[in-house]
Amino acid sequence: DKLYVDYTGVRVHEGDHMVYMYSPELISAQEELRQAKKTAAGLSPETPAGRTAEATLDAARERLRLWGLTPEQIATAEQGEYSDHITIYAPVGGTVIERNGREGMYVETGTRIYTLADLDQMWVQFDAYESDIPWLRYGQHVEFTTEAYQGETFEGMIVFIDPFLDPKTRTAKVRVNFSNADGKLKPEM
Secondary structure, rough: EEEOOOOOOOEEEOOEEEEEEHHHHHHHHHHHHHHHHHHHHHOOOOHHHHHHHHHHHHHHHHHHHHOOOHHHHHHHHHHOOOOOHHHHHHHOOOEEEOOOOOOOOOOOOOOOOOOEEEEEEEEEEEEEEEHHHHOOOOEEEEEEEEOOOOOOEEEEEEEEOOOOOOOOOOOOEEEEEOOOOHHHHOOOO
């Protein structure tokens, strides 16, 4: 029904509201939770039937959690306050790098609406000439520059050296992880 984040590139924080959607299955899942709670409350947890009822209650809570409900929303549902709409919150912080959903769109379980990426930690890939490979090692700290920020040096650490050379260029790929907390460097730079 509503997309709160309507374009790519938006930075979101963990817990930010992302989507408000209608879900007819949500009512039956909430009723299942309420019934499981009512059953578990009437049985002793020491009996086999009580343990089964507790396991059913935990499974009903987990089902709602996997749908994206917060603990507060699940607690509200346990009290019998139902809703046929759900607000989905960002499970992690990051930048929206892909938006597949649109308002009014029908989604099924597993439909990807957004793709989030944490751009605070990134990696850059270099081509190392065959003659330079003996000077490189895993865990080595390196400095590099970019055309976008001339005169500024960035630091990172080698986390991968390709074991194969490109036969045409006689180079090996070297991946360097670095902190991008200030967001200066962008993917594909």
